[in-house]
Amino acid sequence: MQEKSRRTNKQRSEATRTALLEAARELFVEKGYAATGTPEIVARAQVTRGALYHHFDDKAAIFTAVIEQEAKATAEAIEAATPPSLPPPEALITGGKAYLQAMQKKGRARLVLVEGPTVLGRERLEEIDAQNGNRTLAEGLQAAMDAGLIKKLPLGPLTAQLGAAFDRAALAVESGGSIDEQIEVLEALITGLRE
Amino acid sequence: MQEKSRRTNKQRSEATRTALLEAARELFVEKGYAATGTPEIVARAQVTRGALYHHFDDKAAIFTAVIEQEAKATAEAIEAATPPSLPPPEALITGGKAYLQAMQKKGRARLVLVEGPTVLGRERLEEIDAQNGNRTLAEGLQAAMDAGLIKKLPLGPLTAQLGAAFDRAALAVESGGSIDEQIEVLEALITGLRE
DNA sequence: CCAAAAAAGATACAGTCTGTATGTATATGA
DNA sequence: TCATATACATACAGACTGTATCTTTTTTGG
Secondary structure: OOHHHHOOHHHHHHHHHHHHHHHHHHHHHHHOOOOOOHHHHHHHHOOOHHHHHHHOOOHHHHHHHHHHHHHHHHHHHHHHHOOOOOOHHHHHHHHHHHHHHHOOOOOHHHHHHHHHHHHHOHHHHHHHHHOOHHHHHHHHHHHHHHOOOEOOOOHHHHHHHHHHHHHHHHHHHHOOOOHHHHHHHHHHHHHOOEO | OOHHHHOOHHHHHHHHHHHHHHHHHHHHHHHOOOOOOHHHHHHHHOOOHHHHHHHOOOHHHHHHHHHHHHHHHHHHHHHHHOOOOOOHHHHHHHHHHHHHHHOOOOOHHHHHHHHHHHHHOHHHHHHHHHOOHHHHHHHHHHHHHHOOOEOOOOHHHHHHHHHHHHHHHHHHHHOOOOHHHHHHHHHHHHHOOEO
16 A cells, blocks of 8 residues: 555565665674674564575575675776776786775675685685686786786686785785785785796 | 593593594584584584583684694694794795695695684684794795895785785695695795895 | 592583474566 | 465574583592
8 A cells, every 4th residue: 555565576576685685794794694693684674584585595695695796896896997908917906906995895805705715615706706806817917928928827826826915915904904015015926927 | 440430630631622622623624613513523522512611612712722723733844844044035935835735734724724714803813823824934024025135025914915825825735736836836926026 | 548629521401593384465467 | 356476474493502500520638
């Protein structure tokens, strides 16, 4: 009889799904995945556990959805910041800075870099941001190697280790570290790869 | 009336404590911290939950004890492999290899590098192996910088990022990656720091 | 050597959480 | 408009954590 009655099914679903994801994200950031209960999530989202389990298979599934959101947002921020015309060496630095910047979104670093690997397993997580975050890095490194700008090294390990440095830098900045110092070190590591 | 009756209190404690730590370590490695229940731990250790909660404050405390064991063993392995006479640049490489080697102990990388930060929080974890693992790295880098062998960079961020690269390498090797390739990249990153 | 105290360990219980099963309301489509 | 499907709510079973209490073994002081 109210406006609510006129909502289409898609609208209803979308609304509660969004409310659940927002509530879950907040709580996972505040207290971590393990310490957050589904009763708490649905209370904040103003729905019931029935709704949650209608939209998500289990607690891990809603966490996964949150992580996918974060990964997607991060990837978009990086792509937006690095025009494809940029030559390989600068693209790496620029993209890296954009990554650090994007990771400063409150709680994102903790979610993706700390909780993510534990809850989803590293393999599952790498699938998610292989399509997103690290793809740019791997492509940049490959291009730089092809152009003879940096030493030839095994791409997988190089991407992994450099990516780990970026991740650690993001966490350090979130914990109050200086972003400039972190970037200074990252640049030194990358430029040190010139042959 | 049996031999067991003759055990001193310290022996009893030590025995069950050890049994609990062994069982817990096995299970944490097999299934992860969250998926391991205290009933399962005590069953494998052949004691009851009463004993567990007599020796440890809570589930997190027994996990912490496991991690401390691992960190200590890792630190000892590194120290044993790097004689203090070694000059800074080689000490870094040698120590790094020793670290990778030590981290290949089944499950150690996952425990310390994946589960550890989530369960204990990164700060608490860094306290534990600031005294252990990364101390060597920081000292080596400082010495190399003092000797003018590598670029002058902020020590904290440099240690953190290089440490992250080592950690990621250890995880990659545990997941079946080539240790030689990982070392090749690590050496390239370090030698790239020469000024 | 023995009784009392302390330490180690076992048992029992309350509270909370997860996931499922079942029930109800709202929207859709014939 | 009626039947069905979708969205959501409620109720329940099983499991786990941490604590409180109770028992057993060791230690210690007289």
